[in-house]
Amino acid sequence: MEKAEVRTWLAVGGLLHDIGKLIDRSGEGRAEEEEKRQFGYAHAVYSYKFLKELLEGKVSKEVEELILSGSYHHRPEPGNLYHLAQQIADHCASSERSKREDEGPAVYGSQSREEKRLKSILALVSLEGYCQSGLDQYEYQLKPLDLKKETLFPEEITEEKKAKGRQEYKELFENLKRQLQKLDFREPEKTLTKLYYLLYKYLWCVPASTYDKERGTKHYADISLFDHLRVVGALVSGLWTDYNIQRLKDGQEAVEFLLVEGDITGIQRFLYQLSNTKGVGKRLRGKSFFLSVLPVILGRFFLRELGYPMVNLLYAGGGKFQFVTGYEEGVEQKLDELQRRVDEVLVKEFGGHLGVVLGWLKVNGRELGVDILGEKIHELYDETGRKKFQKFSSVLENFDRLVNYLGPDNYEMCPSCQVSLKPEGEEFCKWCELFQEVGEKIPRAEYVVFSSEIGDLYLEGIGGVSVYAKGQIPYTLPGDTLLLLNRTDFEDKADGFFFLANTVPTKEEEGKILVKDFEEMLEEEEEGYKLLAFVKMDVDNLGLIFSQGLREDYSISRVATLSRSLDLFFSGYINTLLQKEEFKNKVYVVYSGGDDVFFCAPWEIALKVAKEIEKDFTEYTCYNKCFTLSAGVFFQKPTYPIRFGADKAEDEKDIAKADKNSISLWGQSLSWDKFRSALERLNEFMENFDVHSHRTLLYRIYTLLRTYKKDGKISLRFYPMFYYQLYRNIKGEEEQKELEKLILDPKNDYNIRDDAELLLKLVLMKTRGVSERTKEKSYILNKGG
Known part of the structure; x- marks a missing residue:
């Protein structure tokens, strides 16, 4: 054998x-x-x-x-x-x-x-x-x-x-x-795969x-039996x-393993290299899906070539993959050769815009223990980080040949990605066409198939993935892995299951289910500015959590469990959250996995979704103050290029992350508590104040706030102008109090609230139609943010 x-x-x-x-x-x-x-x-x-x-x-x-x-x-x-x-x-x-x-x-x-x-x-x-946790009371149901x-x-x-x-x-x-x-x-790999997912479920x-009955000790029950079993299987x-x-x-000290980490580079830039030509939503969805599964494709490739089963892939998601192998003479040279093969394919297919860096570290069995493993993992991270500065070093001599393999004749720039060449007469380059085809399938997808030989999205000699809709019979080769998408009732249908954040707004057209474009997403909004919100969120202090958060409990099983637990929320549960009636068919998830999420939605829905994600994540992490999210929100027209929207949302997120546990809109960072409180006051104001009759007044007060604002502070001259406008335009005492309460804080000597300007922007946005193209709209979007 x-x-x-x-x-x-x-x-x-x-x-x-x-x-x-x-x-x-x-x-x-x-x-x-x-x-x-x-x-x-x-x-x-x-x-x-x-x-x-x-x-x-x-x-x-x-x-x-x-x-x-x-x-x-x-x-x-x-x-x-x-x-x-x-x-x-x-x-x-x-x-x-x-x-x-x-x-x-x-x-x-x-x-x-x-x-x-x-x-x-x-x-x-x-x-x-x-923070300190001390949250032992939180446990899972059986x-x-x-x-x-x-x-x-x-x-x-x-x-x-x-x-x-x-x-x-x-x-x-x-x-x-x-x-x-x-x-x-009968088949070793098929048996192992099915067994793996049965034990996972x-x-x-x-x-x-x-409980160790023979030794009379009680163990701390924080590692699942599944995670323990899969780590033992890998080792x-x-x-x-x-x-x-x-x-x-x-014994344990004599045997040696290799811990290997792969880090995919260029993901953000690669994902958003898309113009707003027709079908951009499908291509974006297809691209996002490809980047979600690429860690799995690459991890499977390296293990297959090294002669190891899939259970050795400890983690794959969020642009990274980690696996463990045994040490043997010449394995480092083998990894170098495999890195070169992957580099050649990625440079040839994507011109160097997408790459992977592979780092590895040799450890003996004793060094996998809690006393030493944390230090070793740090060494591995440092090694991988160092290699990022040597990206594509294995193929530098042939880089130009690989990038320009198509030659100069009969090709022109792809209008979609504006990076790759396309044959004359074709609408897009090969990969943009493939991303569009797969993106069209994903909304009705039921299965994914990972294969070393074929795929809707296939990297030559490395592997690929195919997507099959409901009612389609998946085509598989003997070595392929058939997985049920976002469902765990796979036993009689597939080899296992796969979680993917694939929520997108859809429509039915001529019997087909299609992805809505961003403009179509806003058509159902009955009032307010028809604006799209680009929202990015991720976990604060993630590097610190993985390097120091487990302290004396640092172990390979716990690291594997921690990675899986976070990815389960962002890749799996996010789909459940977005099936709530108020969000259903209104949110476009561009990407979600690992520890972060990027989605687009009509602006008012987007704010509610962000608030709900933060609330559920807090509950999911047992109200542990070590786990917080920061979010950035950018508002624009639906025709705004996705790559620029992503950049702007990232800029906003950076502002929020300076404070941590915050959300930033128009450059203003609010803690999640203050943000929730602000939205509650906004809703209360909308119920008790006739905003449609007094939009002009609200806009005047908004401009007053802007006029008297300097270096983040508002001049005292604002007060007489505010009360002049208030009493001149509103006769009812109750409505006067409602507007006064929105702008000023009666519990704090009637100082101007920090979020007053932000709330006025939201009120004006909620009560304005898309057809009314005024200077007011331009001012709020551009000068105001």
């Missing part, structure tokens, strides 16, 4: 080595004392018995031995290298448990191990000088994974729900068991370890190299 196949079956054994923990908590396990002595722990006995029955008649004796080797991870048989590899992988993945124990006595008392739930890794994060809020969000579990723990564990096990029994184990909410496959096989008997 070739090494690649051995690694895959070892990874299957690693993914299943602790399945006995779920059996134990469901109350279904039985083990004799002799069996416990043989395997070391009761749950290992349960794993062995379950797998032995599961594999009966399905696999050869050799494959059975590889898969069952995981059951011996606590007590390997003497001389069995498969068993020893599983033991070392488990030790490397679970070393953090010895560093942090749950508080309280070793005996559980009123709360049994069946009642224990998974705590959120997001609640554990703590930053010195910023439910199979889906994108509903009530499933994904941790909460304070009631005693009533805790009492149902054993029954819920039993239901999870029975459902998972039923699906595992359908696996035929059913074990994402199950704590990896809560055990990495141990099957000639270099590591010879060192297995010498």
Whole structure:
């Protein structure tokens, strides 16, 4: 059996080595004392018995031995290298448990191990000088994974729900068991892929370890069983190299791994290189999708070429991918060669506007422990950052030849991206055409297929991805991976599932579902300026969170869990949020994944969406003050070029990030609390004041604020002019008070409110029609912001 196949079956054994923990908590396990002595722990006995029955008649004796080797991870048989590899992988993945124990006595008392739930890794994060967490009460419900809020969000579990723990564990096990029994184990990679997603669905909410009965200790339950299993699967496959096989008997310190990080460069500039020619919405959607899946395509390529299974891809999203392999002689040179091949393809296809930087670091098994890993990860980040200054260094000699492979004749500049050449007579260049075709499919997409050989979007020799709509039968080759999009009921339909923020406004035309252009998005707005808002949001202090937020708990499993948890919100849950009735079919998500989001919507809807994302993210992160979002909002006409809108929104976001936990509009940064309060006052004012009858007055007061404003301060001369306009134009005392309260703060000596000018702009925008092209509109948009 070739090494690649051995690694895959070892990874299957690693993914299943602790399945006995779920059996134990469901109350279904039985083990004799002799069996416990043989395997070391009761749950290992349960794993062995379950797998032995599961594999009966399905696999050869050799494959059975590889898969069952995981059951011996606590007590390997003497001389069995498969068993020893599983033991070392488990030790490397679970070393953090010895560093942090749950508080309280070793005996559980009123709360049994069946009642224990998974705590959120997001609640554990703590930053010195910023905040301390102490949010242990937030836990996940024991439910199979889906994108509903009530499933994904941790909460304070009631005693009533805790009492149902054993029954819920039993239901999870029975459902998972039923699906595992359908696996035929004929194809190694297919089996591993299906198994990976089954465990993701059913074990994402199950704590990896809560109680060590033999040692009498209680473990801190912040790592899911799924994340522990996938890390063990990755590490055990990495141990099957000639270099590591010879060192297995010498233990954890003797074996060595490579941690590899890929960073895709040029994403922002590449994404927004689009003119507003017809169909820009489709091309933008297709481009965004390509950039979302590119980390997966590249990660799969490197692992395939190195001979490792997909489970070794620890993370892929947000423009980055991370994987782990075993060390072997010459692997660095192999990575250099693979980097060169990728560089050649990216330069040839995209002219150097899109690239990838690969950094790697050799670590031994002990260095994967919590004492040292954080330092090593810093070294890896530094190495990747250094290589950014050497981008495309492997192909510099051939750069011009690769970029100009089409030659000078019979080609002209593409009017869409204005970067690549297109054949004479064609409307766009090859990639803009492909992005438009895929962008048209995505609104009704049901499946995505990753392939090394074909794809709607395909990089020669590297890999590609295809999109299939509902009702279409996906075409797959034997080595392809078929994934169900944004749904987890994949068991009888696909190999797994894939989360993608693909929310866009659509319309039906001649029986087809099409993406609306930005102008069409505004047609349904009944009043107010028909303006589009470009909104960018991302997590504050993300680098600090990953480098320092886990402190003494830093481990490969926790880093993997943290990355997955954040991406789950931005790639998955964002779709659920935008299906709310008030947002449905009104928001165009340009990109969302990793830790950030960029969307466009009618301006009033956009402000509500931004507010809702911040509110839900705060809840999702357990109200941990270490996790905050900053947002930038830019308003313009729907015909405004997307690349400029993105730049302006980024500028606004930079203003917000200077304060952090803020949103910036027209260059003015407001904390989220102040922003919510401002919108509440705005709504109250609109209900109690006849704004349509007094628009001229409101505009005059707005110009007064601008006139008497200097260096951010407003002159006292504003007050007599304000009250002159107020009493001259409004007779009713109640309306006078409403306008006065909007502009002045009665609780603060009637000082002018910080957000008065901003609110007046919003009032004027809400009450003006698009057909009225006045100097007022130009002034508010340009001078005012």
